[in-house]
Amino acid sequence: MHNDQRSTTLAIFCKVVDNFGDIGICWRLARQFHREHGIAVTLWVDDLASFRRIWPDVSVDAVEQIVDGVRVLHWRDQEGTFLPADVADIVIEFFGVDIPPGYVAAMAQCEPRPVWINYEGLSAEEWVEGCHSLPSMHPRLKLTKHFFFPGFTGKTGGLLRERGLLEARDRFQADPAARAGFLARLGVTRDEMAALTVSLFCYPHAPVAEMFAVWRDGDRPVTCLVPQGVAREQVAAFLGTDAVATRGNLTVRTIPFLSQDDYDRLLWSCDLNVVRGEDSWVRAQWAGRPFIWHIYPQDENLHHVKLRAFLQKYAENLDSLIKFSLCWNGADEPAEWSTLWTSLQAEWHAITERNVEWQTLMLANGDLVSNLLDFARSLR
Ligand code: TRH
Numbered sequence: 001m002h003n004d005q006r007s008t009t010l011a012i013f014c015k016v017v018d019n020f021g022d023i024g025i026c027w028r029l030a031r032q033f034h035r036e037h038g039i040a041v042t043l044w045v046d047d048l049a050s051f052r053r054i055w056p057d058v059s060v061d062a063v064e065q066i067v068d069g070v071r072v073l074h075w076r077d078q079e080g081t082f083l084p085a086d087v088a089d090i091v092i093e094f095f096g097v098d099i100p101p102g103y104v105a106a107m108a109q110c111e112p113r114p115v116w117i118n119y120e121g122l123s124a125e126e127w128v129e130g131c132h133s134l135p136s137m138h139p140r141l142k143l144t145k146h147f148f149f150p151g152f153t154g155k156t157g158g159l160l161r162e163r164g165l166l167e168a169r170d171r172f173q174a175d176p177a178a179r180a181g182f183l184a185r186l187g188v189t190r191d192e193m194a195a196l197t198v199s200l201f202c203y204p205h206a207p208v209a210e211m212f213a214v215w216r217d218g219d220r221p222v223t224c225l226v227p228q229g230v231a232r233e234q235v236a237a238f239l240g241t242d243a244v245a246t247r248g249n250l251t252v253r254t255i256p257f258l259s260q261d262d263y264d265r266l267l268w269s270c271d272l273n274v275v276r277g278e279d280s281w282v283r284a285q286w287a288g289r290p291f292i293w294h295i296y297p298q299d300e301n302l303h304h305v306k307l308r309a310f311l312q313k314y315a316e317n318l319d320s321l322i323k324f325s326l327c328w329n330g331a332d333e334p335a336e337w338s339t340l341w342t343s344l345q346a347e348w349h350a351i352t353e354r355n356v357e358w359q360t361l362m363l364a365n366g367d368l369v370s371n372l373l374d375f376a377r378s379l380r
Helices: 021-037 048-054 101-109 127-131 165-173 176-185 190-194 208-217 232-239 260-269 279-287 299-314 319-328 337-346 348-363 368-378
Strands: 009-014 040-045 064-067 070-074 090-094 115-119 135-137 144-148 196-200 222-227 244-247 250-255 272-276 291-294
Touching (some): 021 040, 021 048, 021 070, 021 090, 021 260, 021 279, 048 070, 115 368, 144 368, 165 176, 165 260, 165 279, 176 190, 196 260, 208 232, 208 250, 232 244, 232 250, 260 279, 272 279, 279 291, 279 348, 291 319, 299 319, 319 337
Parallel strands (some): 009 040, 009 090, 040 070, 090 115, 196 222, 196 272, 222 250
Antiparallel strands (some): 064 070, 135 144, 244 250
């Protein structure tokens, strides 16, 4: 890394294993490094079609393109020879992906060596603090990579948060016309906006049909907005082939799969957000509205350990939120979904207060991109 910050270069290697989380996070990182720190970013990504879903400016055919100031390369294989001049000052491999061997060989020839970061997944478990920033030597080459963990404490990398995000959210939430205009563009009617609005982003095994039944039979109108493709079967069971349907007190409406920026606006607009995986979960925390997290499932229910670790930190004393979240994730059995929903609503005020408190705590950990840069600089 050069002293002159403007000439710092950074490469991110991203493989879209499943869903949108990987590219979602890598794209946020890329944009923020470039926009807020003036870094020349190259994003290597294997699946341009998934990328385009969250960022419509992306061309799916281009081997190389500039998107929002970031150089995007289609990562098609592990072939290729590289020169030290091709190597970035900071190299981020996302979730331990295998960087092309030719690129790694060139990294070993650089003087000084690039900072090599393995960017890991977000978890509230205690062990994360012990592993964050640990070095790992390459078995053959004179190269060391370091683990970088996002997290919820000052001993981790913190959470992704763009400069001005909370101010933009506050402006939007203070302006009813902005919300109404945004929702109207998605086809939401005035009546639907006036109901309790829920955004739904979950994995297919979530108990969506059960919640639909509770809202349908409940005593207040609920509008559930579902981006295209989410919980496909359960939503189709309610809607048939229509885009919107009302049964009892519930209206379900499918909306387009949004760009990342519009997805934030959706979270800021709704009274309750159901989110999943990693990136939408973090965005929901910054949205400042009650949220339910559907965690990405792992073998042997390892994800239940992660879920409990988060709830222990975040939802202390929010018993209804804990119970609801455990049931939503199959980690506990509900007696009655309607009872769970009633108790959750009774806790609404306390949940909202906790959100504010939580954001203050998270802000104190700094933002992840700045933390990562400070860490990278400390290694040179
Ligand atoms: O897509 P996901 O399920 O991704 C997951 C997780 O990242 C998980 O940790 C990982 O191991 C697994 O993939 C393979 O959920 P996530 O993380 O919330 O990412 C979704 C991205 O899509 C996020 O950046 C928000 C974005 N998004 C939109 O841009 N528009 C939309 O309409 C919606 C619903 C999401």
